[in-house]
Amino acid sequence: MAGVTRNRPIPTIKPDDAAFIRSLLIHEDDQVLAFNKPSGLPVQTAGGRGQSLDFLLWAFAKSNGKRPKLVHRIDSGTSGVLVVARTKPAAAHLSEQFASRTTEKTYLAIVSGDVPADNAGVLSTPLKKVPSDRGGREKMIAARAGEAGAQSATTAWSILSRSGNYALIEARPETGRMHQIRAHMAILGCPILGDRIYGTGKLSADRLMLHAARLDIEHPNGSRLSLEAPLSDDFLAKASGLGLRT
Template sequence: MFDKPSGLAVQGGGGISRSLDDLLVAFAKSNGKKPRLVHRLDRGTSGVVIVARTKPAAAFLSDEFAARRAGKTYLAVVSGKLPDDVEGVFDQPLVKVEEGGRPRMLIAKAGRKGGQKALTGWRILARQGDYALFQLKPETGRMHQIRAHLLGAGCPILGDHLYGTGAQSAERLMLHAQSLEIGLPDGTRKLFSAPPPESFVEMAMQLGLSLPD
């Protein structure tokens, strides 16, 4: 398990000079084979990333994600029109579009071709004015799902350059992958977790949002 910092891409390409995948060379076996990625986080998202040491393990873990047996929990700091309720589920299909040569996800209108079912459980842990700390548990794994759902709800994540106001609201994307529970090849389930980094905690506290212990 790796605790990925915000700003580090998981994979290379598109002009990215350094990625987590590149750094995995340091953990290569004597035969030169390095650990394999089995899932991804957006570049700006910090937190839990797991990798597999063998090809069979990578196939097993990939199947766990594909079958939605991996339980993922995120924290996000948002601003805007906050829900009146304390918890609920965002149940809006998403569709991928190209804008300015970059892919992004939009809430799909009824009957929109290419719309994919997307579910994100949410709970507000703290709120102060127009700001809130959300705990989010995506049940599906669409690209940018949490970011698009929060924008659709009227409260985009701070620091989100694609779905929010970017650096005008925060120096980093205020989204953190807090934990991941997943089945392992030996038949057990394991919970991997990473505490929010200092940059995340400080920003939340400046806004009057207390993080849970």
Template sequence: MSPRPARRTQETGIKLSADEIAFVRSLVIYEDPDILALNKPSGLSSQGGRAQVHTLDELLWAFARPGKARPRLIHRLDRDTSGVILTAKTKPAAGFLGKAMMARKFAKTYRAIVTPGAPQPPQGVIEAPLRRDEIGREAYMRVCPPDHADAEAARTRYRTLGEASGAALLELDPETGRMHQLRVHLASIGRPIAGDPRYGGALVVAGHPVPRLMLHAAALIFPHPGGGLKRLEAPVPADMAQLLAALKLG
């Protein structure tokens, strides 16, 4: 049976098509009474998109029950980053997870394709403060001295999983959650993420076009509102898997 379009509500004014409802439901990787997790594709804004298309936050109305609010996003991913993203289905769950996030009880693991090869050393920690820099309507993050007035502490662990001619596959564990942190930290050590021209990333690697930012949120570990720790994983999307295979990194 085809999914029915959501009704336009006075509170939101949002109306989802049957295709949009089917699309966002196809992204679900885990659901229970407290939480809903999705594998966000690259190109979909988590919130606040400028284009005349619905953001993930708006698409979550597809899961709202009559008279109830939609699931609430617990964290965000950059528009061009793919991977696991968590929502809370109830207000108590949202409060619990929000406090856990603030207490840094979430552990996030990413995969990234970088150029021109593996970092040296092949694993380590990048600990460089960041500051926000706005140019017109665009926001960037920059590495800055610790004593800069706008400096925010940022720390990223990395590990090389594989290396090929002109590229490497890294596992990344951010210990802080600054905007564009992984992208800027890797660029700061001369290993920008492929497909990230904003921070110096290559658009072609070993003769292979890079279709988008090669950064994927692969796993998330967090305290579950019902007790214990929960681990969620999102499979690498097809475009990234194809590039990994072409580079003999997959």
């Protein structure tokens, strides 16, 4: 993923779309951009068709066709911090941190079900991909260590607020598997509200109640960069309506 697209025709970005992507900015400098991605906006789309954050990055393209480059992804339904690189060296520097798991990621999720009695814990259940029977081509299920296709996966979690069988959970994934937090919360017995694959989808919330709240990463200049994305109004309203403190 390291590298910056160059020498390509620049697609026309509508003024409203350019204003929209710029409204999502939470950090901007000459090497790094970071956005508070809204739930429902895909980071990329198959074949580049349709609106995505990646396509909207053309709003930041230079006249020679060079444009910012993705260095990681979050699910379409997940909101929150998404960082991109503006230069080839920056892309290599940031991509390496995600690959080597030296970034620190903090997510917030509203869950329901058999909420753990403990206020914190670490889930280290391996995961493997299988075909999905609900929304999406694949999903993750619990696997045994050493099983064919099993991937190690570790998520530290803590409960920030409780209300009946609902909870606001802070999740800190140490690995970066597909759907890791979503699958681990379901394995824990309390899937994320609005999760159509691991939970009850629209029956519990209009969107996936998972938010990438903070990302701590080393800036290409060597300094530490802490990126924070505020919670959206719909997330706050859902938590408040359930009696959860944010």
